[in-house]
Amino acid sequence: MLVARGHEVFATTRDAAKAERLGATAVVLDPLDRDAVRAAVRDAAPDVVVHQLTALSGTFDLKHFDRFFQQTNVLRTRGLDILLDAAVAAGARRFVAQGYTGWSNARTGGPVKTEADPLDPTPTRASRESLAAIRHIEATVPHTPGIEGIVLRYGSFYGPDNTLGKGGEMAEMIAKRRLPVVGAGTGVWSFIHIDDAARATVLAIESDRTGVYNIVDDEPVPVREWLPYVANVLGARAPMRVPVWLAKMLIGEHGVSMMTKVRGSSNAKASRELGWKPSYPTWRDGFRREFAG
Template sequence: MKVFVAGATGAIGRQLVPRLVEAGHEVHGMTRSASKEQLLRDLGAVPVVADALDADQVAEAVGRVQPDVIVHQLTSIGPMDLRHFDRAFAMTNRLRTEGTDHLLSAGQAVGVKRFVAQSFFAAYERTGGPVKTEEDPFGPHPAKEMRETVAAIRHVEDAVLAATWTEGIVLRYGGFYGPHTSLGPDGDQTKAVRRRQFPVVGKGGGVWSFIHIGDAAEATVAAVDRGRRGVYNIVDDEPARVAEWLPTLARTLGAKEPMHVPRFVGRLLTGEVGAVMMTELRGASNAKAKRELGWSPAHPSWRQGFQGLTETDPDDARPDAAAAKGRR
């Protein structure tokens, strides 16, 4: 099939494009910057230069390619500041609202058969059991500093699932880790843990679901090939409380044990968003994705996956090598 990937040079795009090529698809990768055309060629894609926030440019690009499938992986995350979460996600929120609408409009005009879009697990209701399925609702009252971000995630999901003219698929990814992510060998979150700047807040009862960026890409290929209309949680097999995974991560990195601070101190340091994520977050189940997509993560637990954060894989460090690896 001919697959149009919007956000093809991002963390997941760099993993996804060569895997789609290896699976036999003709891949066209969209980027806003002409300077990234060679990167896309190295990954195995035909470069497409267009601004996702310009409806005419998106329509022209999609119209020229005439894809069978559109994969929406558009993000642009600024420096992370949990106290001003929506500020850091301001551009990504535009890409999830305006960008989604532009891609859907262009896709409808050419009759794409399948539309796959990125979402996130962390918006689930923060009451009830510790692990949520796709049938569970999003929480009605997100933390104040991330209301705009959750609204943008809702927009992506509602718009894609309402598109009756195509097979609309939403992938609720877990927290990414691995190459080119903030929890990569040189990522901001990894550095914060090493510097002992990532504390356990309260009892650390928030439940997180993780996914290695390579496993997320593999699941996305499966969704392109055989996904059905609806939502899939793309997470590993082991949701875990902060009080468990954060100290384990610190030990894996050879860092000191993370500090423990009361919730009110954590709220002063990280705002309401940080306090909520550390104490109230709910994890997600991957049972549906494993059952319907025929997919299982190569890193079934963050326990094994975090081991890779202590070293840099040369195949991941060089885009041309990564592409070659993907085509083998």
């Protein structure tokens, strides 16, 4: 999308050939090597630096959430500091960082939260380090002197090459009835199609806005609604239902919280200030298009 809009893009990657096929100049480096990052950013001389580094692989582990996100949390803290320092040193005007919204919201009060609402003051034991990493992003990026900082809190991704996409791990679990509705299924999720997340990022890159923005679709939804819907779209039987006490043994306190207690997020601020509207306004349309055919 950036190349199509006339931007010159330098992309850190593990696969130089893939980056070059997309029209970017590939930069292969260790994002935790401060000297290498400084040199790469200096040589690129960017106007805008975008931090999208994650390190997720293997089976998604809700029971041991922080363990699964351990390396990503390092990239969201030490890796962020290294890249942001390099961006300031190189004279970049703007810095865009990946955040997250969903389970990180306070699990009290109404079902939908805005950027003005607090993050969870009492996270589950298994998610404390991951929430601390998210807090670090939001406390650092918009408040660094000498550079415009914006954090995009993406909702739960779905779409091509995602766990909730064709052939993805979560989609396969739903198709095989291995992802149940826990308790009353009252956890509220906010989704975003990966293409809409990319469009919002392009707008953030080209904007002069700073601060924190939720990037989610228009319809936060409880698990008891979206999970059976996806199963139906996939042509699978309705998901099983399990009581909370049994689910806690299988997916832990954090997994149960995501299925029964988490809150959704509003995209009103991004719509109003960034001029962004999702092409897939609701998860209903997006999932049906994603899994059709």
